[in-house]
Amino acid sequence: MTTITERPQTALVVIDVQNGVVEEAHLRDEVVATVHDLVERARREHVPVVWVQHDDDWLTRGSDAWQIVPELAPDAAEPLVAKHYGDAFEETSLESVLAGLEVGRLVVVGAETDACVRSTLHGAFVRGYDVTLVADGHTTGDKSPWGAPTPAEVIAHTNMYWGDQDAPGRTAAVARANDVDFAP
Structure with a gap:
């Protein structure tokens, strides 16, 4: 259970x-496609x-590179948080957006696994959030030419270690998209 009990x-x-x-x-x-399906499901469930x-x-x-991919279309009523650092909480409005929505539990998808996804997972967890990583809902580019593991290994490792995170009053979990439960 999240340590942010009023949310x-x-x-x-x-x-x-x-x-x-x-x-x-x-x-x-x-x-x-997985992210798209989860976005649509969240909208249907009023998440x-x-x-x-x-x-x-x-x-x-x-720029074109900066645009959200064309397969995904943020609704005008959905918050959009601009960031400049890996952790989406660092010098952004994310915390105030989540507070305004009374959110204490996050389901996380996106890119890149070994950078912004990991940073944000940890940033949320240390701030008291329960955090579920969607195992088949995150990805990364290939940095193996520079000595990093392959993308498949990065994703598998992140899925493995995130499910083992532990801290007082918080939970970390990994779930495949079909098994995600948005219920508090």
């Missing part, structure tokens, strides 16, 4: 599913969907 709601947080981030990502089309969109020198605000 009983769950939100789906979609991290950086932007053209320039996922254009060459591992299983890009499958992951984007808030919060979009996170990165910009920096490489991913310039307003």
Whole structure:
């Protein structure tokens, strides 16, 4: 149970599913389809969907690379959080958005697994949130030419270790998209 007891709601947080981030990502089309299906399900179940969109020198605000992929369409009423760092909580409005929605539990999808997804998972957890990572709802590009594990290994490792996280009053979980429960 979340340590943020006055916030009983769950939100789906979609991290950086932007053209320039996922254009060459591992299983890009499958992951984007999974995210799409979860977004639609969250909307049907009246679960808030919060979009996170990165910009920096490489991913310039307003550019085609910066745009959310065309398969996903944020609703005008859904919050969009701009970020400049890996952790979507760092110097952003994410915390105030979640507080306004009375959210204490996050279901996380997006990109990149080994950067912004991991950073945000940990950022949420240390702030007291319960955090579920969608096992088949995150991806990353191939950084193995620079010595990193392959994308499949990065994703598998993240899924493995996130389910084993533990802290007082909080839960970390990993669930496949079909098994995600948005209920508080």
